[in-house]
Amino acid sequence: MAKKVLIIDDDFDLVEAMRITLEAAGFEVVDAQDGEKGLEKIRSESPDLVVLDVMMSSIDEGFHVAYKIREDEAMKDVPIVMLTAVGNQTGFQFNPGKDADFLPVDAFLEKPVNPKKLVDIVRQNIKA
Amino acid sequence: MSLFPETPVFNTASMLRRDKWLIRLRWLALLGLTAGVIYFSVFQLGDSDIILKISLVAVVLLLSNSAYWAYATNRKQYSMLELVSLLNIQMVVDLILLTLLVYFTGSGESPLVFFYLFHIILASIIFPGGFSYIYSGLVMTFYSIPLLLEYFGVIGHIHFFHGDHPMEEPSVIILKWVMMMITVFGAAYLAQNVTNRHRRVYKRLKSANKKLQELNESKTTFFRFASHEMKAPIATIQSTLMVVEDVLGDKVDTQVHDMLGRAINRTAEVIEMLKDLADLTYGNFQEQQRFEALDLKLMLSELVTNNKVDAERKKQNLSLNLPRRECIYWGDMMALKKVFLNLITNAIRYTQTGGEVSVTLSHHDEYYTIDVQDNGVGIPKEEQVNIFKEFYRTPSARKQVSEGTGLGLAIVLRMIELHEGTITVTSNEGEGSRFTVTLPLEEHL
Numbered sequence: 001m002a003k004k005v006l007i008i009d010d011d012f013d014l015v016e017a018m019r020i021t022l023e024a025a026g027f028e029v030v031d032a033q034d035g036e037k038g039l040e041k042i043r044s045e046s047p048d049l050v051v052l053d054v055m056m057s058s059i060d061e062g063f064h065v066a067y068k069i070r071e072d073e074a075m076k077d078v079p080i081v082m083l084t085a086v087g088n089q090t091g092f093q094f095n096p097g098k099d100a101d102f103l104p105v106d107a108f109l110e111k112p113v114n115p116k117k118l119v120d121i122v123r124q125n126i127k128a
Numbered sequence: 129m130s131l132f133p134e135t136p137v138f139n140t141a142s143m144l145r146r147d148k149w150l151i152r153l154r155w156l157a158l159l160g161l162t163a164g165v166i167y168f169s170v171f172q173l174g175d176s177d178i179i180l181k182i183s184l185v186a187v188v189l190l191l192s193n194s195a196y197w198a199y200a201t202n203r204k205q206y207s208m209l210e211l212v213s214l215l216n217i218q219m220v221v222d223l224i225l226l227t228l229l230v231y232f233t234g235s236g237e238s239p240l241v242f243f244y245l246f247h248i249i250l251a252s253i254i255f256p257g258g259f260s261y262i263y264s265g266l267v268m269t270f271y272s273i274p275l276l277l278e279y280f281g282v283i284g285h286i287h288f289f290h291g292d293h294p295m296e297e298p299s300v301i302i303l304k305w306v307m308m309m310i311t312v313f314g315a316a317y318l319a320q321n322v323t324n325r326h327r328r329v330y331k332r333l334k335s336a337n338k339k340l341q342e343l344n345e346s347k348t349t350f351f352r353f354a355s356h357e358m359k360a361p362i363a364t365i366q367s368t369l370m371v372v373e374d375v376l377g378d379k380v381d382t383q384v385h386d387m388l389g390r391a392i393n394r395t396a397e398v399i400e401m402l403k404d405l406a407d408l409t410y411g412n413f414q415e416q417q418r419f420e421a422l423d424l425k426l427m428l429s430e431l432v433t434n435n436k437v438d439a440e441r442k443k444q445n446l447s448l449n450l451p452r453r454e455c456i457y458w459g460d461m462m463a464l465k466k467v468f469l470n471l472i473t474n475a476i477r478y479t480q481t482g483g484e485v486s487v488t489l490s491h492h493d494e495y496y497t498i499d500v501q502d503n504g505v506g507i508p509k510e511e512q513v514n515i516f517k518e519f520y521r522t523p524s525a526r527k528q529v530s531e532g533t534g535l536g537l538a539i540v541l542r543m544i545e546l547h548e549g550t551i552t553v554t555s556n557e558g559e560g561s562r563f564t565v566t567l568p569l570e571e572h573l
Contacts, residue, residue, distance in 0.1 A: 014364045017371040024375060055360075085359070112366035112399065115374040 002028040003126050006047035008038035008065065009083065010056045014113065018051065021115040022122065035065040042075045049126045051118075052105070053083045063103065070104040079125040080105040083113070138256050143211040146254045147200050150218060153250075154193045160310065161186045161229075171299035174288045178232050185228050192221055215254055219263070223247060223270050231274040234288040239307035244271060249318040253325070348409040355402040362402070366395040397533075404535035408518070408542055410463060418462065424455040424489055424496060428468060432487055435472050442481045446472075449488040457496060457567060463543040470536045471500040471563050477532075478525065479504030479560070495549075496567045503560035512553055516541045 005027045007015050012033075019029045030045050032038035034056055042050065050069070054062035062082060070076050082105040106125045109118060165186060168179050196218055206214075226247070230238045244267045252260035277283045373388045380388075432448040439446035457464075468487070475485040479502040488499040507515060511522045521534040544551050547567055555561035 011360065011364055014367055017364070017368045020375060021371050111360075111363040112370065112395070113363075114367075115371050 002026055003048040004028045004030065004045060005049050005051060005122060006041055006045060007031040007051045008035065009053035010034055018113060018118060021118055025119045035061050038065055039068060042069065042078065047078065049079045049081065049122055051081045051083060055085050066103065066105050079127065081107045081109055081121055081125060084108055084110050140206050140208055140211060144206060147211065147215055151193060151197050151200060158186060158189050158193065161189065173299060178286060178288065182229065182232050185225055189225055219247065219251060223266060227270040227274065232286060234286055235274045235278060239304055242311040246314055246318060253322055351405055352409045355405040359399060359402045362395055362398050366392060369395065401533040404533045404539060407466065407539045408535060419458055419460050421456050421458055422461050424457050425450045427465065428487055428489055431465065431468050431472060435476060438476050439485060442476065444476060444479060444483045444485055447486045449486065451489060451491045453491055455489060455491055455496060459547050463546055467540050467543045467565065468498065470540050474536065475500055475502040494569055498565045499562055501562040506557045506559050506561050507553065507555040508557045512555060
């Protein structure tokens, strides 16, 4: 059975671009437009991996969603790939090696999303 | 160029205000003089002949000041030269009248000599710098004329006060006391006037400066948000284009494939420029700055190592020279990394295959210097002043390397200013360039 990827992002066009790429690579894709709906979808769809945008309604909504996922016994083990903004203009800096200690995510992916990179990162982090 | 250029402190409006102020002061002087004449007559100080002459001076003062007053209130337009001439005529006439008064009241022994000082102070308040020295010379000339004329017997000395021991006369003592009081308070008034003027100008400048700062802040806020708002949709466009390219793959002919590739590159360029614009505003917001104690040697080593691949691709020798001693610096890591990454990539970019690029850190007593030197194309002298300007790219740089936003060195300068450092460039066309960054060490940190 195809592995299921949940994309939580409020940018519809970006979601579609990622959906086409991931579906072409053989994944099943579901999506949610904000953090709250995303958490619901994790419960109802039990995805094998979550692609999570940092900046949605607020500049750090993605962080809060990530923490909620990790605090919930039912979904704490789902791998998270965090989509980060372009060029870190918000003052937040991401460094997977350093920040993974306090950011409970498995990988970072910078926008614009390169399709090959997206597929690679999803494949690397999804559990067999 | 005008002889008297208008400045915030010297303009026609302010000169006219000073003229009117001077006229008001002259009315006061006339009042004092009239009081003096009455006092002399009542206490029978001085010859009636002299008192008459002093009265005549008072009449001349009355007439001349009325004329100045009529001129100042009835005209609407003045040129700067006209006002300066008018004020000078008034001041010189005042000096002549004062000299007559001083002569009538005993030349060197006249208590009125102090009033010469008022003219010096007034001249320094009213006119641009330099005039007060001309007036000092004038005052000394006018002071000397009666003294010399008396000495050589051309005119007679006037013993203004009667009696052998004038100081014993209460009327004389009171007169001297009043003169002294006018001198002391007059000096205090003028000095206060100068100070108030300075304070007013200072206040005006301060508020103007604050407005400029606010303007600059709103500009950078605008930059920051505009670039941020534009980045997300363009990133999505690029992501979409990449997916299209990926999905279509070899299904389309090369022409379409190339077109897609160029579109992707162009969106990448726009994103690069928006990132750079956001960087230009970096540090204008307190919450963005992250100063910490950082190891310059480590930072530069990392940067040089990361750029080795690019240098090797062009068969260039990228070397790093570090001092033996520890180089800890209180700075913003992200900003400084941007500075040196920018300088190193520029050096590699604008140096021919097989060239040399070196990075040298030196520890001085009060500052660090970091030299990034290459033996590349160099920068023509006439273009060196422009390279730190936003969006400027030298014509030769454009010809040589197509990519680049022209914001790199503007960002470098901005980040260095954030550290109160400096950057200088020495370069000869065809011989290479050396960028020297100076980062001041602050002892108190």
